[in-house]
Amino acid sequence: MERMSGRDITEGSIWKNLLLYFFPIWFGSIFQQMYTTVDAVVVGRFIGKEALAALGGTSSLLVDLSVGFFIGASVGAGVVISHCYGARDNERLKYAVYASMKLSLICGAVLMVAGILATPTALRWMNTPADVIGGATLYLRVYFCGVIPSLLYNMGSSVLRAIGDAKRPLYFLIFTTVVNVGLDVLFVAVFKMGIFGAALATILAQASSAVLVLRTLLNTKESYRLVLSGCQVYPEVFRQIIRLGLPSGFQYMLYTVSNLVVQAKVNLLGTDVAAAWAAISKLDGVFWLTMTAFGTAMTTFTGQNYGAGKMNRVRRGMHVGIVISIGLTAGICLPLLIFSRQLLGIFSTDEVVLALGLQYTFFLVPTYFTYTGTELLGGVIKGAGDSFAPMLITGVSAFAIRSLWAMFAPMIWPGMNTIMLSYPISWSVSTILFIIYYNFGHWMKNDGKNRRNQEEESNWQ
Secondary structure: OOOOOOOOOOOOOHHHHHHHHHHHHHHHHHHHHHHHHHHHHHHHHHOOHHHHHHHHHHHHHHHHHHHHHHHHHHHHHHHHHHHHHHHOOHHHHHHHHHHHHHHHHHHHHHHHHHHHHHHHHHHHHOOOOHHHHHHHHHHHHHHHHOHHHHHHHHHHHHHHHHOOOOHHHHHHHHHHHHHHHHHHHHHHHHOOOHHHHHHHHHHHHHHHHHHHHHHHHHHOOOOOOOOOOOOOOOHHHHHHHHHHHHHHHHHHHHHHHHHHHHHHHHHOOOHHHHHHHHHHHHHHHHHHHHHHHHHHHHHHHHHHHHHOOOHHHHHHHHHHHHHHHHHHHHHHHHHHHHOHHHHHOOOOOOHHHHHHHHHHHHHHHHHHHHHHHHHHHHHHHHHOOOOHHHHHHHHHHHHHHHHHHHHHHHHHOOOHHHHHOHHHHHHHHHHHHHHHHHHHOOOOOOHHHHHHOHHHHOOOO
């Protein structure tokens, strides 16, 4: 078969391949996070802490729960596509791209309707403060009106990253983030459109990113081109995307549901606490984006090498990944601790909010190291085609332990510190379980079967 374009990470230095692939994903994730972060900064400074609370913790978590499920599910498409790339199977790659984009369009339509209708009920369930719920409802309903472009962009980016192209999604996000910043300032600070203006700026920026990624997939001459008609049908490829994607989507959702439980408890402590938690959540997001980006890099690295049958290289990549992930964690923790007051001051000038934010930062940030192994090992395991075990581990650690702790521990030891303690406890359990499964689980034992069935799979009809 002809060689396909993209970045081949089945050859050469593991260090170089991982870092050159990771950094564009990381920068892209940072710019993507800036969509909602810029909204929070603008409304927090120009409208007030009630608006910051509305756009921050509660609204962000509901967006994560809905859109995040799909982003997690797109991992399934990425794994299938990276396997096709590693195996040089052009025909299956073409259909995998088509099936993935079609799935994103259908899910986007469903999510738009469900999000608009369910927003008020979800906000009430989360104990959203009365002075916050109106703004949060408005923001979320406008956001869900434009959710289809967001899903199309995320799936299209997953396709490009799976074949090793992490640069163009980064370029698209840089452009659209600039658009979002400009529109935020124009709509909120100049035209005084309030929360509606912030939400409108976000969905217009996301629409521009969707146009750019779709244009790339439709116009490329390479094997991953998006073909809208006449594409050969491989039903088993679609089933494989669903089989790998659904557990990843549920894994992401379980994380978010546990955070929703925490947020509901935080909301009971009042607007000042909710605003401080919203601000630290934005700073906290830098760490999650970094670890998620590195997990994505490990998934694609593993997927391509798994497809090529280079399992020893997969193991060596994991060892290199340990060193990189520890270094990344340290590189994030130190600036967050040293410049915490200045960073929190970006979101609010309220002294009570700042004092609470500093307290939460110094409590939580040093515990990041307990999470370091989760994304690394989860990425390797998912890249080999096992997405069920990571979902199960997440269900135990994040959904069960974190949620139960957040619900019941404050009854015994009231206070915000008790609620925050749910995070390092659940992270530690998650990392330990992933280490056990990586060393003793069956995630690598499907390799021989996959290699024997490779020829059969290429003929699936």
